[in-house]
Amino acid sequence: MSSERALSTTEPLLRARDLVASRGARRVLDGAALELHEGERLVVLGENGAGKSTLLMALLGLLPGVAGEVEIFGRPCRTEADFAPNRGPVGLLFQDPDDQLFCATVAEDAAFGPLNRGATPEAAARAAHAALGALGIARLADRPPHALSGGEKRLAALAGVLAMRPRVLLLDEPTASLEAGATTRVLEALLGTGLPLVVATHDPACDAALGTRRLRLADGRCREA
C-alpha cells in the first residue's frame, strides 16, 4: 500500500496546488496551495467563510467540482478511487461534531471508521475503546452523543478519527464554541497524539498552542503568515 511506503524526509505528506472551488457565484478557493511535512503542525488562519473548511474537504476529495492537484503521501489523487484509501490514514475532524457523531453511542461511532476499513467487529471495538481511553473519555463509551457537552462531543469525534490510526490529522476549527477548560483539554489531546496536522482556525489560543508554521487564507489563496 502506498501509505506504508517509506517517505524521504523531503517529500511532503500532503501537497495541494492550484485548488479552485466555487460556492454559488463566488470563488472560495482560487489557486490555493499548501504543503505539510513530517513533524509540522500547520495553522491555516482566515476569517469565517474564507474557505478553510472547503480547503480541508478538498484535501480529502470530499467536495465535488474542485479543480487542482492533490498529492497524499507522495501519490497524486484525482479520482474517488485515489482518495478513498487515504480516508483514515488522513483523519479529518469536522467543524460540527454533530455531523460526525451519527451513531447511537459514542463507542459505536468510534468503531465506524475501523469497520469501514474492513476491521472485524471485535477489532473495531478494541480500536474504539483504545482511542476513547487515550483521550481520557472511556467513561463516555455508552452515552448517546446528543447527551454530551460541547467539549465531550469534540473529543468523541476526535476518538472516531484516531480509532483509524491516522498518520496525519486535518482539523476544522477544533476549539470553536468551547469554553476555556474544554479548549485546553482538546488542545492537549491534539498535542498528545504527536501527529503532524493541518488546523484551520481563527482562535488565537489554538494557533498559539499548536502552530509550528502559519498560512493565511484570503481571497481564495494561501500566503505565509
Add this chain to the structure above:
Amino acid sequence: MIASGRIAAGVALHPRGRLAAAVLASVGIAVTSHRLALALLLLAALGACACAIVQGALAAGTALGRVAAVNGFVALTALTLPFAWTAAGPVLDPSGVELAWLVVLRANAVVLACTALLAGFDAATLARAAAGLRAPDKLCRLLFLIARYLDLLGAERARIERAMRARGFVPRSDRRTVEAYGKLVAALLAGAVARAERVERAMRARGFGRAVPAAPVREAKAREWAWAGGTACVLAAAWAYAGVG
C-alpha cells in the same frame, strides 16, 4: 438573470392559478380516452414546455429528465399491456394494445403539462399555492413546515454522509452499508425529533397555535386564473376537435 428574475416574480404572483391549472390538466388528460384528443393535448403540452424553455423558465435537462423518469414505468406498461396471458403463453390482445397507446399518450401529456405549468416552483411556492386554493388550514401549515425544513435536513444529511466518507465509508451492496444507512436514518429522525421539540417550544413561547405561519390568503384577482382558464380552453378545444362526446 433579468429574465429568470421576471419568471420567478411571475411564479410568485400566480402560484395558485398555476397549481389549479396543473391539477386541471392532470385530471382532464387522465379522463380522456380518445387517441386523437390525447395526441393533440400531448402536442399542446410539448408546445407549453418549449415556450417555458425558450423563455428561460425551465431547463431543457429538467424536462427531459422528468419525461425519462415517467417513461420507465410507461415502458413497463406498454410492454406488458398488449399481451393476454393464457395457458398457451402470451397472446396479442387488441384491447390491450389500445390501452397501451392511451397510457403512453396520457402519461407523457400529463408530465409535460405539469412540468410547463409548474416551472420554477419550489417547496415554499407549492405551500403558498395550496393555501391560495383554500386547502385545509392544518394541511397548509404542515406543507409550510415541511417546505421550511426540507433544505435544512437535506443539508444535514449531506454533511453526515460527507463525514461518513471522510472515515472511509463507501456504499456497497452489503450488510455494512445497510447498517450505516440505518444509523444515518435514525440520526436524521432523532435530529428531527429534537428540532420539533425546539420549534414547538418556540411556538408556545409566542402564544402557540397560529404561530405556525400559513401565509395570509388574498382575494384572487381575475388574471391569476388566466393559467387555469387557458388550460381549460386547451382541453375543450382538443375534445371538440377530436369530436369527443
Add this chain to the structure above:
Amino acid sequence: MHLAEGVLSLPALAATASLAVAGVAIGLKRLEDSRLPLAALLGSAFLVAGAIHVPLGVGSVHLLLNGLAGLLLGWAAFPVLLAALLLQAALFGFGGFAVLGANLLIMAVPAVLAHYLLRGLASDAAPWRLRLAGALAGVIGVGGAGALAAVVLTLGGGREFAGLAALFGAAHLPVLALDAALGAVAVPALARLVPDFTRRGTVEWAR
C-alpha cells in the same frame, strides 16, 4: 414506486381519490396542533431519507420507508405522505395530480396498518423486539404498497393490467428487503438516540 398518470380508469380515480380524502381528513382531525411541528419534521426527514440510494447490481435502490413513517406518525401518515407526494409531483414530476389519491392510498394504508400492528412491539424496550418491529415495518410498508398497487392496477385499470401488476409487485421485492433490513437497524438506534421515543418521537401514541 408511483403509478404514472394514465393507467387508471375514471371510476378508479374517483374511488381512490375519495378514500384518500377520507384518510387525510381522519389524519388531520387526529393531528393535534402541538404535534404539527413533529409531524412536519418527521415528514421532512423521511423525504430526505427516501433520497438515499443503496447500490444494487448495476443500478441502485432507494428507500420507501412508508412503514417506518406510519409506525411513528399513525393516522398523520395520510396528510404527511400527501404533502410529500404533492412536493414530489410538483417539484420532480413524479406522478400527476389525478392519480395522487391512488398513490397516497398505496403508501399510506400500509403505513397506518404498520402503526396499529407494531406499536405494541415497538413500545417494548427489549432490543430484539425493536429490531423485529423495524424489520416488520419494512415488510408491511413495502409489501403492503406493492400488493395494494397490484390490486389498484387490476381493479382500476382492467384485466389487461395483470401482467404489469405482477411485474410491479416483483419490482418491490428488493425495496422490501432493503427497507426491512434498514428498519431493523434504525428503530433500535432511534430508541437509543431519543429516550422515551414512543412519547417524544411519535405523533399520537401518547393517547
